[in-house]
Amino acid sequence: MNELRIRFGRDYEQPTAVPMLTEAYNLPAKKVIHIVGPIVQYRLTPELEKDLENCYRNTLDMCAENDLKSVAFCCISTGVFHFPNKRAAEIAVKTVSEWLCDNPGKVERVIFNVFKDEDKAIYEKLI
Template identity: 55%
Template sequence: MTREEKIDWLIQYLKKENAGYAAIQEPVNLVEKRRLLRSLMNVRWPMEASDKFYEIQDALLKEELAEKGIVDADSLPTVAEQYPEAELRNPDRICLWQGDITRLRADAIVNAANSEMLGCFVPCHGCIDNAIHSAAGIQLRNECAELMEAQGKEEPVGKAKITGGYNLPAKHVIHTVGPIVGLQVTRQQEEELRSCYLNCLRLAEKNQLSSIAFCCISTGEFHFPNKLAAKIAVENVDKYLMKSGIKRVIFNVFKDEDYHLYTKKFLGTGDF
């Protein structure tokens, strides 16, 4: 099947699952078709699909990943190599990388989830939760739903759960719920963000993972100030590594602002 044939087949399958989708007009443009498919996947409630669906979905996602290009976490330069003057205790085990976290091949990437822990249901939303679930495939939401059903309640802020990575190059996804900030950050919210990083690291170590890539937890839709978030992230990860067997931690940033903030934090500049 061509890429367009795969997309068409998957759209038809998802439309047949819900009688209300019959009126959806299918675009003729390939880009818009792909956007429709992502939207249908985003809003789909967790449930199993046919073997044929998984086969075609997985083939499409792997094809798209190959085009984007996989970035091997072990090949990234460390802070010690990039910034020899860095004021860290473990600069040889920490990396800073700017890019799409769904391209990273690591033992685990961290997802900034919400308390329902089922991924973002807003079609084609720009949050990292949506990006990770869209690239992993519907299997990720299904596994998250199983975990949450077994737990029987929403995920508390600061805790973490681990799942498979499915069609991501990362072996696992560690999901954590960060604090939602209002007018200003409270001491409790600072502690909750600290707990996000520490519980992700503990979970990685418990599962004998060697590498973990953190996104900028809570700084997007949850409005945690970027500078304070970078300070909490770097200081707590660096301290944890003093007694940990984790070999590599990647701070994955997407915005230029965060890249510069992490760099300043490493170097001890920028009034942190």
């Protein structure tokens, strides 16, 4: 991010749904993909839903482009970004499932990493 701020100015912010690949350093992973999800300020709109879909799709595309065979997703945009948990999970599961069908063998393992029991229950129903 510092390199991007040097290049584009100190006020540079990562755009929504544009992934950024970095080294994982001391984490038990090869790489880390950072992505900014949409922020729901007043109400959920189709544009925000499309932005969230693009977060998952663009991240999977980046995995394929960099020969990364597994990826773990957090609940993108839920929490302080106010995306409704159930709708976010529906978008995540649908988008990832479609991408995997359209790109067989490019990513072998996808993990939905949840922190709340509420999210765990939602994902278990969807998967």
